[in-house]
Amino acid sequence: MHLLISVSVCLLLAVTAVAQKPHPCKSPPFMVGRVTLLSPKGQLVAYERFTYDALGKRIRARVQGTNHNHSFHVDILALFQEGVVYEISYRNQTCKKSALKAPFQPIQIPQNATFQAQVIIGSSSGPGQGLLVNNWFGDIPEQKAKYFLTFTEFGCLPITNLYNSEQTGWILTSFFDLVIGIEDPEDFIPPDFCDTKPVDKGEEVVTDFFEVLLKKH
Amino acid sequence: MHLLISVSVCLLLAVTAVAQKPHPCKSPPFMVGRVTLLSPKGQLVAYERFTYDALGKRIRARVQGTNHNHSFHVDILALFQEGVVYEISYRNQTCKKSALKAPFQPIQIPQNATFQAQVIIGSSSGPGQGLLVNNWFGDIPEQKAKYFLTFTEFGCLPITNLYNSEQTGWILTSFFDLVIGIEDPEDFIPPDFCDTKPVDKGEEVVTDFFEVLLKKH
Structure with a gap:
């Protein structure tokens, strides 16, 4: 019985951990x-x-x-x-x-992007002072390029796209005033x-x- | 009487306009x-x-x-x-x-910075999807540099500082996970x-x- 409970708790924790890690998402159409x-x-x-x-x-x-x-x-x-x-x-x-x-x-997080970190732009210390976002990165081998994406946790909205290839150098794209x-x-x-x-x-x-x-x- | 009301309304509008334009602010200590x-x-x-x-x-x-x-x-x-x-x-x-x-x-907006624009990082279409911020810019003549600052409207928290001088080129500083x-x-x-x-x-x-x-x- 004790073992059964332990196994159940472990499974529950595993499922929660999987659910908590952000997945690539698609912005509203x-x-x-x-x-x-x-x-x-x-x-x-x-x-x-x-x-x-x-x-x-x-x-x-x-x-x-x-x-x-x-x-x-x-x-x-x-x-x-x-x-x-x-x-x-x-x-x-x-x-x-x-x-x-x-x-x-x-506008989306590519399926093969790697999750980097979840951060708060600004602060969670007061209302209206922060925004929860996820950071992703990945490569585009055919362009010899890498990218870093920041999207909101809620709504999957684009915030920044930092792109770097030898040909173009760094390109920073920042989104704002989005309306669905x-x-x-x-x-x-x-x-x-x-x-x-x-x-x-x-x-x-x-x-x-x-x-x-x-x-x- | 009509004139008095007009003048009052104009004064009220002027006061509101001044109050609505963001002023340089200082971050929490x-x-x-x-x-x-x-x-x-x-x-x-x-x-x-x-x-x-x-x-x-x-x-x-x-x-x-x-x-x-x-x-x-x-x-x-x-x-x-x-x-x-x-x-x-x-x-x-x-x-x-x-x-x-x-x-x-x-950490503050310099008193001589110029207000550029108020924008929403992300979106105001849903809760937790956006952050209201103010953009400022200015010059530092002794460094032959210019800067672009983004701070939150609520709490005066730093978000980004984009600095450019001939000596250093562009330097982008991004703040996150701030706790007061x-x-x-x-x-x-x-x-x-x-x-x-x-x-x-x-x-x-x-x-x-x-x-x-x-x-x-």
Whole structure:
């Protein structure tokens, strides 16, 4: 009887321990929010407002920043399911359409990421003074890159993504002002002055969505 | 009467506007917490546990990290009022005493910092999913440096300090697991094997506390 109780307690502890360790998670499918990007090597500072739809695989991003002291502004609508990306300028009433061959990357902790630590940003000493988050890290061998991710424990919301490869150096992406849901569904509808015919073979091809965002293409 | 009401409303709005804009603030005088330091140019990654006493002007910091792929570990007790800093090794039972000529820097938003933005790290869409913080920036002309600070709105707790000078490049300091109060007052008492006689003129002089922490002296 005594042994049985011991075994049961051990099993219970084991189950609790497994349950307590955070698991890779996926962010809510609909979000709006803001992002800052900082790349010391690329001398890049960028600020972005985005609308994110993981179900429809659509992203709208309005980016402004400076790249090697050259300031830029882009308004991007990426429809990954249709394989098309629009670069929109309301001021000039222009809309540059390109074929989008990049895969849609949902905001999530990759399944093969390694859990590093659970920490409190700020403090748990008073109400409204802290935020419980999980830190993860991992490698992307094909890019010779490593990443460090911080996501909230509650809600699986992105906080920071620190990415490092020999090619790019360190890139720090910080998320904030996230709201779960889509504020304006029209964010995903190209304006009237865009050519919305299916992409043909003549169009420029974009394979790196990140480069479109930073106007490097 | 109508005019009087208008004037009252205007005054009320003005007072509210002034009250709503965050003001530079000072962190609680007693804190323990953890810090990560990241300096891409210096190829430095460091992790630190600290105990902070702004009233007694005392800091205890246990730091481990890598600097240009060379790993280091230091245990520092800095008593700014006494003008002395100890580098302690329990394993070797050694204690290196130096004169400390650096000023104590309380954790705070400098009075001449400029308020940039109030943002939510994470989201306000659900409980425990976000943290309200204020962003500040400023210059330190004598160091030809600029800084960007993020502190919590409630409690004035440090979150990040992004510092950039030509000499150092970008240095990102991130605070977490802060607890208001001192967990162990003995953190500030040198161990028995330290020489606690007053500092004399023969001792090495430290003028940059940051360099002690990173074992650069």
